[in-house]
Amino acid sequence: MSEHAPDGCDWLGAMAARHSVRAYRADPIPLRVLEQLQQALHNVVPLRGDVQVRISLLPYAAISSRIAVGAILPVRPAPYYLIMHAPAHPFRMEEVGFRGEQVILQATALGLGTCWTGAFRASDALAHAVGASKAEIVALSPVGWPARGIAARAAYAAVETFAARRGARKPLGEVAFAGTWGRPVEQKLLAPSLERALDLARLAPSWSNVQPWYFLVRASEVLVFADSRPQRGNSRPGKPYYRLDAGIAACHLYLALVAQGVNCICEGLADLEPATRQELQLPEHVVPIARVAFAAA
Ligand SMILES: Cc1cc2nc3c(=O)[nH]c(=O)nc-3n(C[C@H](O)[C@H](O)[C@H](O)COP(=O)(O)O)c2cc1C
Incomplete structure (x- = not known):
């Protein structure tokens, strides 16, 4: 942690x-x-x-x-x-x-x-x-x-030129959800420090620019997930690079919050209970990677 x-x-x-x-x-x-x-x-x-x-x-x-x-x-x-x-x-x-x-x-x-x-x-x-x-x-x-x-x-x-989206990043609404899966986050409702951190996480580098990451924004935490569907060769035997990419995105999110003075921790997120996955409405192809929790001030 x-x-x-x-x-x-x-x-x-x-x-x-x-x-x-x-x-x-x-x-x-x-x-x-x-x-x-x-x-x-x-x-x-x-x-x-x-x-x-x-x-x-x-x-x-x-x-x-x-x-x-x-x-x-x-x-x-x-x-x-x-x-x-x-x-x-x-x-x-x-x-x-x-x-x-x-x-x-x-x-x-x-x-x-x-x-x-x-x-x-x-x-x-x-x-x-x-x-x-x-x-x-x-x-x-x-x-x-x-x-x-x-x-x-x-x-x-x-x-x-051959990278996904020719190097451009996905819009935040495509990768950041509020509360449960699929509900695009409303940027105007985010704290400015979190909005900036999510934006910098969006800019993270990834294998062939696939950007296989998602952020689930909840009251006092952001859960980071990876898209485990192989894309552009990002899943090699014993080396699922989509997990590495999501680790980079978690690093950006965490450091951007810390750099703005937000009191938070970042920890690895292991498999979630089926009931939790259901509650969050997670699709099968997403795997948990990290959790950034805002500690009480
Ligand atoms: C895990 C990983 C593997 C990568 N492998 C290569 C590579 O083998 N050759 C290469 O030229 N770029 C590689 N890249 C760089 C990506 O193509 C690049 O980060 C992406 O296209 C976004 O461009 P940017 O880094 O200039 O923002 C890799 C990036 C990551 C995160």
């Missing part, structure tokens, strides 16, 4: 500014910035304390092979890579999303570019470098200074 998000980061600005960077400058990352990134790794707060996740920051040279870092990857590799790995566990995907996005946002706040990457082929060298099995490697992200110019724009557009 997350009760204390690390402060000292402009979370709201980072969520608004972040986008996937697919081309990098060769310039090295200064030691001072690398130390701040290491600190970001250290500061990460979990969704569930009992799920093991590790995030390793490695120089490209340590990975040594382009094949190791993926099929669809930056035109020019980045100087560093975040390698996110976790042993098999029913809740590991959302945990990787929730924790990994905190590092991605802190990197964004430092001016660095990143790109969540799920379409990679882990090599023995990569697994050895992080001390994990290949199956444990869940996601990667390059980290470096974004390249500018036509090549960089082309690298971005090449992927986003």
Whole structure:
């Protein structure tokens, strides 16, 4: 359960500014910035304390092979890579999303570019470098200074053109419900801090921009769900990336509330009793991921 998000980061600005960077400058990352990134790794707060996740920051040279870092990857590799790995566990995907996005946002706040990457082929060298099995490697992200110019724009557009909705996000009314499933939330009835947090959750990155998340807004909590229907290859054996995406969205929701001074906690949400599912009118394809509860002031 997350009760204390690390402060000292402009979370709201980072969520608004972040986008996937697919081309990098060769310039090295200064030691001072690398130390701040290491600190970001250290500061990460979990969704569930009992799920093991590790995030390793490695120089490209340590990975040594382009094949190791993926099929669809930056035109020019980045100087560093975040390698996110976790042993098999029913809740590991959302945990990787929730924790990994905190590092991605802190990197964004430092001016660095990143790109969540799920379409990679882990090599023995990569697994050895992080001390994990290949199956444990869940996601990667390059980290470096974004390249500018036509090549960089082309690298971005090449992927986003084929992404769902060409990179645009779903309107809030499509993914946020009030009380029970399917009743679109009325934005004018939301507290401004919650409205802003839901909007920033809507901007979260997801596998091919599928945005497989839903928010059920109740009196003193928001329940986060994932759409478990496979879309655009987002469900791989042992790696349901839709759960990872919903973990990222839960991270945005939680950090956006905390950054606005809302006293809240975020915790993993396991299977719900059939009676609760019925009461909330949940369709079969949605799976619970997280709960953000507003603590009494
Ligand atoms: C779990 C996950 C896996 C992703 N895998 C890839 C990938 O393999 N290659 C890639 O270029 N982008 C990948 N992306 C980035 C998405 O395509 C991107 O987040 C989405 O299209 C929205 O664009 P934005 O990040 O610029 O806001 C991935 C994102 C997530 C969250």
